Amino acid sequence: MRVFILNKRGKPLMPCSPAKARLLLKEKKAIVVRRTPFTIQLTIATGESKQPVSLGVDAGYKHVGLSASTEKAELYASEVELRQDVSDLLSARRALRQSRRSRNTRYRAPRFDNRIRTKRKGWLAPTVENRINVHLSRIETVLRLLPVTKITVETASFDTQLLKNPDIAGKEYQEGEQLGFWNVREYVLFRNRHVCQHCYGRSKDPVLNVHHLESRRTGGDSPGNLITLCETCHKALHRGEIKLKAKRGRSFRAETFMGIMRWGVLNRLKASHPKLEVHNTYGYRTKHARIANGIAKSHCADAFCIAGNFGAKRLGEFFFQKQTRRNNRQIHKLSILKGGIRKRNQAPFEVKGFRLFDKVACQGEEGFIPNSREIARDYF
Known part of the structure; x- marks a missing residue:
């Protein structure tokens, strides 16, 4: 390197x-x-x-590929693994706040009427905003290392209805699968013919429930994540007495994110760097260039093709970066000790001169301070 x-x-x-x-x-x-x-x-x-330096950005839902090159040589290559826990953490915080309002403690009224951020133009969900910010921050890191003159970002647009139904056309785009139903529950019951999908009516239980195959926190309320179960099978499932053979339908979360993100990254780059050439390209062009030049598939390889300098000598290695959670803002543990004492959850920010995720040399090897202050305290 x-x-x-x-x-x-x-x-x-x-x-x-x-x-x-x-x-x-x-x-x-x-x-x-x-x-x-x-x-x-x-x-x-x-x-x-x-020299003119071109930066190629392979935007993605789980990984980001970056490659900067001139006409003769590749100068920088990296692959970034994005966080996948933002949605879970937000859901856990929401559950904690809701339970706190119902406990016999000080009353905390809902503040949804006071929150105007969601009403502002251009607001994005926290999970989407986090991924966009990571794309921009990694690009800014390269701009601080190399005199980049051109940035090319791969954007993608997915037709989720076409992915579900390859034969869809015309007005069928305006007539979705839930057309004519009051809500998702009514559609799921109709789709499963009002029959339990485990016992198929053998339990003789007339009460039907709609069950999430994946938790609502991770799978959402889309029809592909819902199934009809009678109340007998539903309770037995939660007790661990039975197992379902049904699998969750295809999730289009990544495709939806890429559709939202594609212009967000591009427009913000143009606004923050008006003197640079900022362009976009598409996945089919990247795939054609990769196959035509005989390059193996990877995120860094796609970014190299996006940069457009196919005659450049490629690096034999790349930087691997993994996005991690910076801080844990939970002040106290959930469990209350004897005497009504709540144990603090936060540890000191610095332990014997070391901080979280510091790169250290130990016994001839390089590593990082692990994601636990207690372990760091034991080792150092």
């Missing part, structure tokens, strides 16, 4: 080889400002020679 260089003012220059970086550090002409990726900053003023 090349060594990234910043000038005396902190602006990015073209990267150099490790040998040249060692020479600059030995002669005290540069200092180390970052270890991963290895970056140095010059302490003397020098002439700046730059």
